[in-house]
Amino acid sequence: MAFLLNKTNLLTHSLLSNSQTENAHALSRRGFHVEPGPREKALLAPDPALSRFKSYKKSVKRLKRLSDVLTIVVAAGMLYFSKKN
Numbered sequence: 001m002a003f004l005l006n007k008t009n010l011l012t013h014s015l016l017s018n019s020q021t022e023n024a025h026a027l028s029r030r031g032f033h034v035e036p037g038p039r040e041k042a043l044l045a046p047d048p049a050l051s052r053f054k055s056y057k058k059s060v061k062r063l064k065r066l067s068d069v070l071t072i073v074v075a076a077g078m079l080y081f082s083k084k085n
Contacts, residue, residue, distance in 0.1 A: 036044070
């Protein structure tokens, strides 16, 4: 009988400790909003020295579209000339 009581005590203790650790993990993962300090703000500010390395989306998109069209034209030309011979 003592063995059975001891087993149930261990089971309830392990269940309680698991739920307590889960709550502790949930609280620690939650995080709190902290205003960034001056160093973080300086790191997040736009740097004018890096502006010339900026990728321009419109020109990249236009170049990609041109290469896609060129690929289709070359593939169609190859198919046309291979059927002709």
